[in-house]
Amino acid sequence: MNHEQAERLLSARIDGERLSSRSTAELEHHLDSCAECRAFERGAYRLREAARFEVAPAVPDLVDEVMAAVGTQTRPTGLRVVRPMRLPRRRVLPRLAPLAAALLVGVLIGSLVVGGPWQRSETGSALAAAEVADGISAAAVNLDAYRATFDVTERNLSPEVPERDLTMRVWFRAPERFRLDVADHTDYPSRTTPTDLRLVVDGSRWYAAGPSACPSAVCPQRESVVRNRLPFSTDAPIPADLVLPISTLSDPDRVTVLGRGTVLGRPAVEVEVPFERAKPLFPFLSIGGDWRPFFPNDRVRIWLDERNWFPLRWAVYPATGAERDAWALRFGLPEEPSLRPVFTVSARNVSTRPPAAGVFRIPASASTRDQGGRTVGLSDLAGDVGFDPVAPAEVGGLERYRVVVPTDETARSLIAYADGLAFVTLGETRTWSGDAPFGPVGVQAEEVPLAGGGVAYYEPSTDEHGRRVSIHAAGTDLYLESNLQRSALLAAAAALPVQGLPMPDAWRIHEVGGATVERVSLETARDAVPFPVGLPRALPDGFGLASVELVDAGYGNAVTLYFRDVDADAGIGTIRLHLEAAQTLPPATSADQSSVDVDGANGRFTPDRSELEWIRSGVYHSLDAPGLELPELVAIAASIGTNG
Amino acid sequence: MNDPDPRTLVRAREGDLGAFEDLVRLYQGDVWRFAYHFTRDRALADDVTQEAFLRAFRFLRTYRGDSKFSSWLFRITRNCAMDQIRARNVYVERVTPIAGSVADPQARVELHAALDAVSPEHREPFLLVEVFGLSYQEAADVLGVRVGTIKSRMHRARRAMMDALALEEEAR
Numbered sequence: 001m002n003h004e005q006a007e008r009l010l011s012a013r014i015d016g017e018r019l020s021s022r023s024t025a026e027l028e029h030h031l032d033s034c035a036e037c038r039a040f041e042r043g044a045y046r047l048r049e050a051a052r053f054e055v056a057p058a059v060p061d062l063v064d065e066v067m068a069a070v071g072t073q074t075r076p077t078g079l080r081v082v083r084p085m086r087l088p089r090r091r092v093l094p095r096l097a098p099l100a101a102a103l104l105v106g107v108l109i110g111s112l113v114v115g116g117p118w119q120r121s122e123t124g125s126a127l128a129a130a131e132v133a134d135g136i137s138a139a140a141v142n143l144d145a146y147r148a149t150f151d152v153t154e155r156n157l158s159p160e161v162p163e164r165d166l167t168m169r170v171w172f173r174a175p176e177r178f179r180l181d182v183a184d185h186t187d188y189p190s191r192t193t194p195t196d197l198r199l200v201v202d203g204s205r206w207y208a209a210g211p212s213a214c215p216s217a218v219c220p221q222r223e224s225v226v227r228n229r230l231p232f233s234t235d236a237p238i239p240a241d242l243v244l245p246i247s248t249l250s251d252p253d254r255v256t257v258l259g260r261g262t263v264l265g266r267p268a269v270e271v272e273v274p275f276e277r278a279k280p281l282f283p284f285l286s287i288g289g290d291w292r293p294f295f296p297n298d299r300v301r302i303w304l305d306e307r308n309w310f311p312l313r314w315a316v317y318p319a320t321g322a323e324r325d326a327w328a329l330r331f332g333l334p335e336e337p338s339l340r341p342v343f344t345v346s347a348r349n350v351s352t353r354p355p356a357a358g359v360f361r362i363p364a365s366a367s368t369r370d371q372g373g374r375t376v377g378l379s380d381l382a383g384d385v386g387f388d389p390v391a392p393a394e395v396g397g398l399e400r401y402r403v404v405v406p407t408d409e410t411a412r413s414l415i416a417y418a419d420g421l422a423f424v425t426l427g428e429t430r431t432w433s434g435d436a437p438f439g440p441v442g443v444q445a446e447e448v449p450l451a452g453g454g455v456a457y458y459e460p461s462t463d464e465h466g467r468r469v470s471i472h473a474a475g476t477d478l479y480l481e482s483n484l485q486r487s488a489l490l491a492a493a494a495a496l497p498v499q500g501l502p503m504p505d506a507w508r509i510h511e512v513g514g515a516t517v518e519r520v521s522l523e524t525a526r527d528a529v530p531f532p533v534g535l536p537r538a539l540p541d542g543f544g545l546a547s548v549e550l551v552d553a554g555y556g557n558a559v560t561l562y563f564r565d566v567d568a569d570a571g572i573g574t575i576r577l578h579l580e581a582a583q584t585l586p587p588a589t590s591a592d593q594s595s596v597d598v599d600g601a602n603g604r605f606t607p608d609r610s611e612l613e614w615i616r617s618g619v620y621h622s623l624d625a626p627g628l629e630l631p632e633l634v635a636i637a638a639s640i641g642t643n644g
Numbered sequence: 645m646n647d648p649d650p651r652t653l654v655r656a657r658e659g660d661l662g663a664f665e666d667l668v669r670l671y672q673g674d675v676w677r678f679a680y681h682f683t684r685d686r687a688l689a690d691d692v693t694q695e696a697f698l699r700a701f702r703f704l705r706t707y708r709g710d711s712k713f714s715s716w717l718f719r720i721t722r723n724c725a726m727d728q729i730r731a732r733n734v735y736v737e738r739v740t741p742i743a744g745s746v747a748d749p750q751a752r753v754e755l756h757a758a759l760d761a762v763s764p765e766h767r768e769p770f771l772l773v774e775v776f777g778l779s780y781q782e783a784a785d786v787l788g789v790r791v792g793t794i795k796s797r798m799h800r801a802r803r804a805m806m807d808a809l810a811l812e813e814e815a816r
Contacts, residue, residue: 011799015773017780043806047758051774059673060690066668066697070661279658286660293654296705323708330709331650463659592719592788608703608723626702 001030006037014044129252132271132304136244137485139309140421141397145354146172146243148310148347152182155342156333157292160189168284168345171355172243175401175418176203176232179359180239182210182284192217195289199239200362203402204229204375206236207362210288222288225365230373231402231416232423232481234464237287241280244421245302245311246483247461248278251567253542258301263313264347267306274319275300277568279463281314281345292342293331295324310350315341372407373414381405381413387430389413390476395424396484396492423466424482424492432477436507437470439479443507443519444562444574445470446546448490454500456493458486461568473498486567515553517560522548525559531581531619533559538639540632542567543575556581575625575636582620585613596630599638605630612637647713657704664704668697671714674776675721681771682725692728696721711785715778718786722768761808766801769794 009027013019019027031037152166164186171179178201184194197210206226211219226236241248249255254277258270278300285291297319303312318324318336328336336342382388384405391413393400398417406414412429427439436443437457445457448469459468467489470479478498482489493500508519525548526533535545542565551558558580564573585604596603596612603614611624612633623637647653648667655663672693679692699720707716759767772783773794780794787794 007803008796008799011802012780012795015780015798017795040802040806043809044802047802047805048774050758051770059676060686062672062676062690062693062697063665063668065690066672066694067661067665069694069698070664070701285658286655290651293651294658326709331654607706608699608720610703610706627705 001026003034003037006030006034007040010037010041011044014041014048128257128269129255129271132255132257132269132309133250133252133485136246136249136304136309137422137488140244140246140483141419143172143244143308143352143420144174145352146170146310146350147353147355148242148350151344151346151348153344154292155340156336157290159332159334161186161192164195166195168242170239170242171359172240172421173355173357173360174420175423176416177201177360178239178243179355180242180284180287182287182289184289188217190217193219193221193289195291197284197287197289199237199283199287200360201229201238202360202362203231204373205362206233207365208236208287211290212288219290223363223365223367225362225368226371227368228373228375229371230406230414231404231425232418232466233371233373234466235371237283239283240421240483242283242311244309245278245281245304246421247280247466247568248273248302250461250483250485251277251542251565253540253565253567260306261303263303263305264350266312268303268312269306270301270303272299272301274298275316278302278314281311293333294343295319295327297321297324298342305350310347312350313344313346315345316343317341373404374407376403376405378403385411385413387411387476389415389428390426390478390496390498391415392496395426395480395495396422396482396488398422398424422482422484424480424484424489426478426480426496428476428478430476434507435510437472437479437503438477439468439470440465440481441468441470441479443503443510444547444549446544446564446566447502450490450494450500452494454494454498455502456490456500457503458490460486460565467567469493471496471498471500472503473500515551518550518552520548520550522561524548525550529557529559529579529581531579531617533561533579534641535561536563536577536636536639537641538635539563539575540565546574551578551580573625573627575628576623577640578620578622580620581618582615583618585615585620596634598634603634603637605633653713656701657707664701667700671717672697674714675717678718678721678771678776679725681767681775682722683728688728692721692724695728696724699724712782715782715785718772718776718778719788722786758805758808762801762804766797766804769797770801770805773798 006027009019009023013027031041148170150168150170152168154164154166156162157164164184166185167183169181178199180197180199182195182197184196186194193211195211198208200207204227206229207224209221209223212222240246249271254273256272258272260267260269262268274296275294275298276296281300281302294316295318299317299319300314301317302314304310305312318338320338376384378391381391381403391400395417398419400415401418402416404414404416406412410429410431412427415426417424417426429438432438437445441457441459445459447455448458450456454471457470459465461467461483466481466483467486468479468481469489471477471493476498478496480489480493482492484492503519510517520528522533522545528550543563544566545561546564547562549560551560558578561577563575563577588604592608593604593606596605598612598614601614601616603612605612609624610626610628610633611622612630613620613622614637615621621637621640623633625633648670652663652666656667675696676689676693679696680686680689683689683692696717700717703720707713762770768787769783772778772786773780778786780791783794784791
């Protein structure tokens with residue numbers, strides 16, 4: 001062994017790397033006779049001391065800044081933080097042979113389905129999925145009251161607690177009163193804070209109580225109250241989907257209809273969505289307590305009452321595949337067979353008898369947060385905000401329910417319309433000075449023509465918001481947010497007594513890092529660049545072109561295309577395709593990149609950004625979507641045509 | 645460096661801002677210090693830290709647990725720092741002392757002299773392993789190189805720093 005080899009081994013050993021017993025023996029032997037190497041070892045420890053002492057500068061506390069910035073990220077102006085469903089996966093189940101499918105479902109639903117042989121849906125599943133979405137939307141408008149009790153079973157919270165047994169009760173009174181109670185009956189092996197939760201929404205007030213999430217088994221209780229809550233604010237969870245899965249199942253592209261059967265003696269239809277899409281059916285997870293983790297692609301199967309669309313039973317089945325296995329390992333979960341539910345919620349009874357008013361009483365609490373939504377009378381509104389807002393008696397067929405003046409830098413009105421579980425909120429200001437449309441709508445929102453003239457800017461629903469439309473009119477800016485379907489929301493926007501104008505230049509044109517970015521039509525973009533702008537043909541179901549930007553960085557124009565789901569954003573997010581003339585890929589900007597074949601062209605994949613880059617016919621292409629994975633990106637890339 | 649409680653991580657992945665805030669609190673010190681080593685500027689380190697957490701938040705869903713969370717976060721921090729450096733076209737070659745550090749002044753001077761003596765390529769693994777306590781595998785994950793590369797760079801970094809210190813002693 002020479003000095004060089006000995007020093008290398010010493011260096012590794014100092015850092016706690018394991019050496020083979022043979023290497024150790026040889027190293028010790030060498031050290032016995034080599035003063036130089038012993039000096040190296042001492043020197044290395046001296047450096048360590050210096051280094052560990054040294055690098056303890058005063059570190060600033062950046063939590064508030066970071067969280068404020070993260071807060072703006074969760075608004076839908078940027079790319080969304082989402083993970084995709086796998087594009088091909090959704091089609092697997094309907095393709096099963098009827099007998100195999102029948103056996104499978106028979107196993108899954110077990111003793112809960114009493115009578116009624118399982119049968120295939122008589123219509124195609126795509127049509128049936130749309131029927132389900134339409135059915136739920138129609139039912140939502142007519143529902144005045146609801147109460148139900150559910151049994152909840154959870155598996156694999158931890159090795160010590162392989163199964164938990166809870167009860168959940170839900171109450172609803174139109175338009176905006178909810179209560180959700182969770183009672184934990186689990187017999188824990190050691191002292192553990194039970195996951196007992198309560199959530200109450202009573203119009204302008206919101207209350208939640210439960211154990212806070214903490215790393216030990218015994219956790220402190222937490223109570224929070226929001227007052228002057230903005231109508232239908234999605235800042236805090238609302239258990240609306242437990243009554244009718246209006247958010248979960250509003251986008252038929254993401255729903256697979258599995259079949260029909262009988263649950264609780266009622267005719268029922270079973271549908272499947274990925275967990276990621278079904279999160280509104282699990283509002284209790286974010287209230288507090290301890291819950292097992294779920295993988296975004298775990299399958300949630302929901303049995304819905306065919307007559308009124310109430311969810312009667314839903315269960316989470318583990319997804320399959322190496323990615324899920326690696327994830328499960330990380331959380332210390334045992335092997336979870338894909339045919340055995342890991343979480344089930346089953347209705348014990350469901351009724352539309354109105355709950356007593358006392359059910360929605362909110363207890364006094366020390367910690368109260370004011371959301372600044374002051375309720376006023378309609379007649380006082382103009383005096384309060386300094387202008388005469390657009391305030392029809394009904395919007396989208398829903399009646400005016402609450403008039404609010406938010407405490408804001410911008411003087412604005414907010415009027416809520418509601419019927420049953422359906423709502424629309426209408427915001428307006430006369431002094432909008434932002435550089436994007438008014439309301440939670442971004443500059444990349446889809447431009448939609450309104451019936452009767454004018455345009456509006458539309459955003460699909462997300463985890464944080466309902467569907468939104470912003471209208472920029474002469475002297476005023478308005479937006480609507482709603483859980484109505486897209487067509488109903490656009491009809492409601494069209495019926496407002498204003499004429500929507502296209503985005504002004506101040507919103508359309510931005511300076512970004514020395515480049516000028518201008519929102520344009522696809523035709524304008526095609527005329528402005530010297531290469532063909534082709535659109536991908538293989539986009540995920542429900543996706544369409546939302547907006548186009550022309551980018552001028554001073555050396556020739558480039559084009560950026562944004563594709564989004566027209567109904568609901570949750571699940572995939574925005575897909576962005578950027579094109580510019582170039583012969584080679586730009587220098588690598590991440591340590592973690594790999595070469596991939598993109599339909600015969602040499603490409604580069606950056607997992608950190610979910611970005612695929614390649615050159616074809618002298619055009620640099622960059623395709624990214626924060627959720628999509630490499631095979632999906634490659635499939636989209638390969639489908640890009642030259643004549644759109 | 646410890647990884648976060650898996651439940652905090654899963655909550656953060658599901659968009660729970662409170663859980664993400666816990667992660668920020670837990671890692672901001674290490675992320676900031678790591679950023680500072682690249683930027684040598686407190687304000688820039690603040691920017692890089694903020695940007696790194698923003699990216700982490702945006703891409704948390706893509707974190708699959710194939711490396712430790714801290715390695716993943718450091719890799720993002722390093723990318724952010726590189727972006728900042730490229731954008732400003734500065735790369736501070738010389739190590740300048742951090743105001744307010746509490747160590748023995750003699751040791752500090754020595755360390756700075758020694759760090760000056762090694763190339764950024766060797767300095768990075770040294771900082772990750774010695775200062776941030778990463779294993780070779782974790783440092784390899786952060787830097788996107790093989791474990792063997794970390795091993796030889798650690799050795800070279802130590803050798804170069806010791807040689808530099810010895811030279812200093814001789815010059816006195």
